[in-house]
Amino acid sequence: MNQINRLDGGQIDRSQTLNFTFDGKSYQAYPGDTLASALLANGVRLMGRSFKYHRPRGPLTAGSEEPNALVELRSGARQEPNTRATTTEMFDGLAANSQNRWPSLAFDAMAINDRFSNFLTAGFYYKTFMWPAAFWEKIYEPIIRKAAGLGSLSMQEDPDQYDKGFLHCDLLIIGAGPAGLSAALVAGRAGASVILADEDFAMGGRLNAERFTIGDQSGADWATSTVAELATMANVRLMSRTTIIGAFDHGIYGALERVNDHIATPAPDKPRQIFWRLYTKRCLLCAGATERPIAFANNDRPGIMLASAMRSYANRWAATPAHCIAVFVNNDDAHRTAADLVANGVDIAAVIDTRSTAPDSAYFEVIKGAQVINSSGRLGLKSISVELPSGEIRQISCGALGVSGAWNPNVHMTCHQRGRPVWNAKIAAFVPGPDGPPGMTTAGAAAGVFSTAGALENGANAAVAALASLDIKATTAPLPRAEDTEARLTPFWHTSRGKGRAWLDQQNDVTVKDVKLAHQENFRSVEHLKRYTTLGMATDQGKTSNMGGLAIMAELAGKSIPEVGTTIFRPPYTPIAIGALAGRTRGMAFHPTRLTPSHHWAKEQGATFVEVGNWLRAQWFAQPGETHWRQSVDREVLGTRASVGACDVTTLGKIDVQGADAAAFLNKIYCNGFAKLAVGKTRYGLMLREDGIAMDDGTAARLAEDHIIVTTTTANAVNVYRHMEFARQCLWPDLDVQLISTTEAWAQYAVAGPNSRALLQKIIDPEFSITNEDFPFMACGEITICGGLRARLFRISFSGELAYEIAVPTRYGDALMRRIMQAGAEFDVVPYGTEALGVMRIEKGHAAGNELNGTTTALNLGMGRMVSKIKDSIGAVLSRREGLNAPDALTMVGFRPVQSDRPIVAGAHIMAKGAPHDAAHDQGYITSACFSPNLGHSIGLGFLKNGGAREGEIIELVSPLTGVNVDAEVVSAHFVDPEGARLRA
Amino acid sequence: MIINHPLLGPRDAAEFTYFGDANLIHRPDGSPDTTGNTSAQFYTYQYLRDNPAGEHRELWFHEGGDRSWLVVTRNTLTHDISNVELASDVARAEGRST
Amino acid sequence: MHDLAPLTALGADAPLHETIGAVTLTEQPDFALASLSARRGCEKEAAIALRKIIGHAAPAPGRSTNSQGLVAFWVGPAQWFVEAPYNSHEHIADELKAAGGDAVSVTEQTGGWARFDLSGETATEVLARLCPLDAPQMQSGAATRTSIEHTGCFVICREALRAFSIWVPRSSAGSVSHAIETAMRSIA
Known part of the structure; x- marks a missing residue:
């Protein structure tokens, strides 16, 4: 039978029927339904099992505070666990x-x-898993992990896309109930830029769930017409299906907009959700209030729900959990649940009110001064036990029970910057304190103003005040007539009568007894209570349970609730998927990719690429017939050393340093001297951190008295620029020096090998001589090539060969690389990648990132004497500290295996021959290793204690992790051309 | 957080890189001919910092903006920012002019 | 005249030109770019040199000026970028240096950046998915650096609400333009 619990009326569109399934069974629903309302309409109350005890559970609420009705939504890769049926x-x-x-x-x-x-x-x-300790990892943890959690993950990649975005406004209004809509009207009409956000798909808040009228309209119609007016205002952005998840510093709010969760699958290229960062000048929190339950034995059966949720289901969704219903309350407001259900044609078994002073009704029985003390029904409520004032127990048959312990203002967001709510005895609830996030005010039920008229007025006034503080003048229009009853209640938290467990926190299966036990075991502060019992944790953050727990703690401690205090709330307000936080930043789009000027050419050559920071660099260029990367790399190294090779080195950082004090400035940031660097010359420079550790190395080329180009390593380009700006702006603000990065303004290629000069002579315009006499080692200059294109030439060498680096404006980089290959054909020029580059620098004994690893000094690197003693430079003073200059300090040396077929392994630790393999006997470590095709065996660089004096010693290289143990000889770090004759040729 | 840049107005702190105590501006003179215990001065400069629960003057670099170093006075308890200055102005005012 | 052929930042045969929904993205390779900084104590002379070339006073922080295709925008204290048509001003850096002499530091930036123009009715909605700028509030001429796809870019408002230029570090042009196109499809 279809929709047996569907009532008349409601805000659903009956012109169209929607089909859905729950646990494989088919049902029908209408547009405007939630999954929970549709299931209830179809007579389904049982929607889940509880976390710990697997108790049968149905929805407690009709909103995002739901602890029970959590389901796995969708299937396949889109399956999402722990989705609240009440908001789906x-x-x-x-x-x-x-x-x-x-x-x-x-x-x-x-x-x-x-x-x-x-x-x-x-x-x-x-208590249970304390011992034996060895059981934890192998036995206890796997069992607990298997039993823990609710839903399951699909373990497939999420096929949906998520966007991020940024919005700015004068006033953010959180919640579009009567207070929020009233505030938005005032602010919108005043011309302020307004964002009105509501987590529901229909704006209106409780107006959609109640039978109140506003003026001559129903509350829901007033909300609809107000939203329609706001929609005409260009300065107002209406964001339904949008949850403000947190209040962050200085008016920044996070908002999750579920733009396509209400359809089966988003259209191609459309995001499922957008995570917005909102920059607000003021915020008005109109987040309403959440009803709280009363705890009694077996109060968790499907069919027992908040009285206000029942009204929502009946009035908004025309659905009822049963056709005969009882209501258990401590306040006047919840009597309306019975009245509204009667008006919807539902039988009311009784209203049980804990107060002897409860109001009477002509339409249903009110049992005053009574308590519900138990319930029965295995998979859903069948009857309740009511203790009358006389002490007599009365059994009442009913298919559902509405419960109301009155309302808690939704103060969560006011706590996000450690604000503490304060107790309001009149409504027996915490209300926002005075120390909420700066710029945030509250209005309506969130501020403890529960009547509709009060909310309308409070919202309007709060908007006027918020805008006045921004010097925006706003005025309130006459407000329509609306419900204006006083909240009347007598606090009542739980019955102490009856046998069986009384549930406080249905999501974490925490009972009244658990709180008593915690108290008995001396976990008495609210923070300890929360952690010991897990009360108020998990996806609902205790929205329906915290107050009950606090009240019982207060009762046990003989204190008042405000004396006991409350825990506070953290973001997010409701759970947010990690995917939404990641946005588009995942997979191949995890970070942006930087391409070198020769990238397209290298791709044509079949290069294999490697990520270096964000850069993609050619790693090697495999030629036909090469099946292993080492074949390609060995060929590139040998070809370069035998004749000539070319490599894209654009990724090295380039910083343009200009000004009258350019050289004086570099003299301060490099540990070696730069004041006397001649125009037309390049010098190697080592930068230290102020603590004396090496920071980066590179070259500085002086193009003019007042113009020097500094290069950095690829990895440190950003850090070095920041460091140089710090030195310029903070340490020496009056030096005449200007800095700007030009890293990618120039395509720069290394051309290395004995034929590099001959090759470049074919490209460089003839008026520029690059003979050894005219353009010696470490020369630099501005030239033209290929008939007049401006270019820069540096005679520097990382490979140890006769070598140059040539730079042209980047748009010509592709053409230049092709020209180098064309001009070099007669020399069998080889393009080489980062692997060959690495092999050649290890063969040459040049330090790189592995050696400049943030722990090494100039002394360790074998460059101790470079640190000038005759000037002040960053890091110089602290580099002279005793601890960094011990006689047995680590020194960079080379290593070669005693047996030439054994490998040197980077990361291996160095042990004296025969010494125990332990930390106490550690002598240093290998930083870089490779196979040297020139030497025909493996080689390595590393740091060894007093290494400079130990050449010839046989040591052991051990890597317990990889099982390596190799005997190696300590040798000079310069494996190839130690005299440096080649680069000066 | 929002940092109210003296030239550009309010900007998201995500555009900035945090460095540390603004006293890092006061680098001692490390010239070889300086008198006094240079290494002790540098030790203090490099390693000894206050860690106030309250107002803290600190250096931020507008990496994603105009590349200015700023001195930001921020309350470490509330994140309230009471003053933002160009570090070069502060450095000059505090005697770093050469 | 040299014989090397230029390549656009995206490396395709033709510059990118794509309309998705109400927005068009166009790669603009034909512009030269240079930075100009005032040397110590030379702010006045630098401003005069700048005026000589661009025909305008130096723009204030967050602003740009445009005079017959010569655009200057503020990038830092006493520092500006000057953008000019490539064909007529390939050597804009030399022009600026000649005008400013020792009062200015000039650096060629043409190869360092790629310009993309974003225009159309929903251009600000596209920008809202990309960067924290309050694009709807940007007046014509507003210019600022911001982060798009984790990459520092300059955004210049050419016409309030509907036309923007985005200068992207050249090596990241592929990633950033892809991000812009993704956002365009997302809001289309």
Whole structure:
């Protein structure tokens, strides 16, 4: 039978029927339904199993505070666990499954836990899994992990896309109930830029769920017409389906907009959700209030829900959990649940009010001064036990029970910067304190103003005040007539009568008894209570449970609730998927990719690329017939050393240093001297951090008295620029020096090898002589090539060969590389990648990132004497500290295997021959290693204690992790051309 | 956080790189001919910092903006920012002119 | 005249020109770019040199000026970028240095950056998915650096609400233009 619990009316579109399934069974619903309302309309109350005891559960609420009705939504890769049925907007084809049950929701084998509840009380894990310690990793943890959690992950990649975005406004209004809509009207009409955000798909808040009128309209119609007016204002951005998840510093708010969650799959290229960063000048929190339950024995059966949720289901969604309903309350407001249900044609078994002073009704029985003390019904409520004032117990048959312990203002967001809510005795609830996030004010039920008229007025006034503080003048229009009853309640938190467990936190299965146990075991502060019992944790953050726990703690401690205090709330307000936080930043788009000027050419050559920071660099260029990367790399190294090779080195940082004090400035940031660097010359420079550790190395080329180009390593380009700006702006603000990065303004290629000069002579315009006499080692200059293109030439060498680096404006980089290959054909020029570059620098004994690793000094690098003693430079003073200059300090040396077929392994530690392999005997470590095709065996660079004096010694290289143990000889770090004759040729 | 840049107005702190105590401006003179215990001065400069619970003057670099170093006075308890200055102005005012 | 053929930042045969929904993205390779900084104590002379070339006073922080295709925008204290048509001003750096002499530091930046123009009715909605700028509030001529796709870019408002130029570090042009196109499809 279809929709047996569907009522008349409601804000659903009956002109269209939607089909959906729950646990494989088909049902029908209408547009405007949520999954929970549709299931209730179809007579389904059982929607989940509880976390710990696997108790049968149905929805407690009709909103995002829901602890029970969590389902796995969708299927396949789109399956999403722990989705609240109460906020899931219905669409045609929706498929949901219950979770945390096996084999089925109605029969769950794990419900056996419920029988052992005496063991699974507060602190169960702490008490049970303490010993023996060895059991933890192998036995306890796997069992707990298997049993823990609710839904399951698909383990497939999420096929949906998520966007991020940024919005700015004068006033952010959180919540579009009566207060929020009223505030938005005032602010919108005043011309302020306004964002009105509401987590629901229909704006209106409780107006959609109540039968109140505003003026001559129903509350829902007033909300609709107000939203329509706001939609005409260009300065107002309406964001429904948008949850403000947190209040961050200085008016920044996070907002999750579910733009396509209400359809089966987003259209191609469209995001499912957008995570917005909102920059706001002021914020008005109109987040409403959440009803709280009353705890009694077995108060968690499907069919028992908040009284206000019942009104929402009946009035908004025309759905009822049953046709005969009782209501258990401590306040006047919840009597309206009975009245509204009667008006919707539902039978009211009774209203049980804890107060002897409760109002009477002509339409239903009110049992005053009574308490519900138990319930029955295995998979759904069948009856309740009511203790009358006389002490007599009365059984009342009912299919559902509405419960209301009155309302808690939604103060969460006011706590996000450690603001503390304050107690309001009149409504027996915490209200926003005075120390909320700067710029945030509150209005309506969130501020403890519960009547509709009060909310309308409060919202309007709060908007005027917020805008006045921004010097925006706003005025309130006459407000329509609306409900204006006073909240009347007598606090009542739980019944102490009756047998059985009374549930406080249904999501974490925390009972009244657990709180009592925590108190008995001296976990008495609210923070300890929370952690010991898990009360208020997990996805609902205790929105319906915290107050009950606090009240019981207060009762046990003989204190008032404000004396006991409250825990505070953290972002996010409701759970947010990691995917939404990641946005588009995942997979290949995890970070941007930087391409070198020769990238397109290198791709044509079949290069293999490697990520270096964000850069993609050619790693090697495999030629036909080469099946292993080493074949390619060896060929590139040998070809370069034999004749000539070319490599894109654009990625090295280039910083343009200009000004009258350019050289004086470099003299301060490099540890070696730069004041006397001649125009037309390049010098190697080592930068230290102020603590004396090496920071980066590179070259500085003086193009003019007042113009020097500094290069940095690829990895440190950003850090070095920042460091130089720090020195310029903060340390020596009056030096005449200007800095700007030109890293990618120039395509720069290394051309290395004995034929590099001959090759370049074919490209460089003839008026520029690059003979050894005219353009010696370390020369630099501005030249033209290929008939007049401006270019720069540097005679520097990383490979140890006769070598140049040539630079042209980047747009010509592609053409220049092709020209180098063309001109070099007669010399069998080889393009080489970063691997060959690395091999050649290791063969030459040049330090790189592996050696400049943030722990090494100039002394360690064998460049101790470079640190000038005759000037002040950054890091010089602290580099002279005793501890960094011990006689046995680590020194960079070379290593070669005693048996030439054994490998040197980077990362291996150095041990004296025969010494124990332990940290106490550690002599240093290998930083770089490779196979040297020139020497025919493996070689390495590393740091060895007093290494400079140990050449010829045989040591052991050990890497316990990889099982390596190799005998190696300590040798000079310069394996190739130690005299440097080649680069000066 | 929002840093109110003296030239560019309010900018998201995500555009900035944090460095540390603004006293790092006061680098001692390390010239070889300086008198006094240079290494002790540098030790203090490099390693000894206050860690106030309250107002803290600190250096931020507008890496994603105009590349200015700023001195930001921020309350470490509330993140309230009470003053933002160009570090070069501060450095000059505090005697770093050469 | 040299015989090397230039390549655009994206490396395709023709510059990117794509309309998605109400927005068009166009790669603009035909512009030269140079930075100009005032030397110590030479702010006045630098401003005069700048005026000589661009025909305008130096723009204030966050602003740009445009005079017959010569655009200057503020990038830092006493520092500006000057943008000019490539064909007529390939050597804009030399022009600026000649005008400013020892009062200015000039650096050629043409190869360092790639310009993309974003225009159309929903251009500000596209920018809102890309960067924290309050693009709807940018007046014509507003110019500022911001982060798009984790990459520092300059955004210049050519016409309020509907036309923007984005200068992107050349090596990241592929990633950033891809991000812009993704955002265009997202809001289309």
